[in-house]
Amino acid sequence: MKNSKKINLIYITILLSSILLLVKCQTKSSNSRAYIEANTQLEAGRYLVIIGGCNDCHTEEYAMKEGNVPEDEWLTGSVIGNQGPWGTTYASNLRLFVQDINEDDWVETIQTRKSMPPMPWMNVNNMSDVDARAIYKYLKSLGPKGEKMPRNVPPGKVPKTPYISYVPLNMDVEH
Numbered sequence: 521m522k523n524s525k526k527i528n529l530i531y532i533t534i535l536l537s538s539i540l541l542l543v544k545c546q547t548k549s550s551n552s553r554a555y556i557e558a559n560t561q562l563e564a565g566r567y568l569v570i571i572g573g574c575n576d577c578h579t580e581e582y583a584m585k586e587g588n589v590p591e592d593e594w595l596t597g598s599v600i601g602n603q604g605p606w607g608t609t610y611a612s613n614l615r616l617f618v619q620d621i622n623e624d625d626w627v628e629t630i631q632t633r634k635s636m637p638p639m640p641w642m643n644v645n646n647m648s649d650v651d652a653r654a655i656y657k658y659l660k661s662l663g664p665k666g667e668k669m670p671r672n673v674p675p676g677k678v679p680k681t682p683y684i685s686y687v688p689l690n691m692d693v694e695h
């Protein structure tokens with residue numbers, strides 16, 4: 521009799537802990553976004569920067585040189601402007617940017633900022649905390665380098681730097 525009471529107690533305890541675990545898991549999955557796993561946070565950050573395409577704009581000539589730019593020069597910004605109806609914008613020097621901002625503010629910037637094209641905020645705003653923190657740590661590990669980028673140029677004004685035009689052409693052709 522004593523023994524069966526003990527067994528019942530064990531069953532109830534197991535049942536209760538499973539329910540608690542289930543509730544905890546559900547809250548976690550509804551609140552957290554997907555993130556990548558790697559051996560270290562730096563490895564994760566480096567991987568995300570590459571596959572997230574950040575170098576394409578934030579590292580000068582990275583796309584033109586098919587990625588053949590030494591890692592030491594990555595993410596120091598690009599003085600080649602991006603011109604469209606919004607004027608001309610310059611992909612910032614992210615290695616200097618992270619010197620002036622703490623990790624929590626970086627996460628908030630990544631998840632909430634909306635500024636000018638072609639920075640793909642509509643994609644980047646979906647990044648999880650875990651991934652955003654990994655990128656921050658990676659940028660910090662590269663250390664400060666280079667200069668701040670030129671100020672944006674308003675629409676209609678010709679920039680004093682080289683620039684890429686994002687004006688769509690040939691749009692009246694049937695497609």
Ligand code: HEC
Pocket residue numbers: 569572573574575576577578602609610611612613614617629635636637638639640644655672
């Ligand atoms: C298609 C080009 C492009 C890509 C790809 C891109 N960016 Fe940007 N980014 C820009 C431009 C241009 C600006 C400046 C926008 C402005 O002036 O409003 C910018 C601004 C930023 C800023 C604000 C910095 C500041 O000085 O205020 C952050 C942070 C940033 N980008 C992070 C990233 C990260 C992280 C990635 C990769 C996941 C990325 N960007 C990919 C073009 C790009």
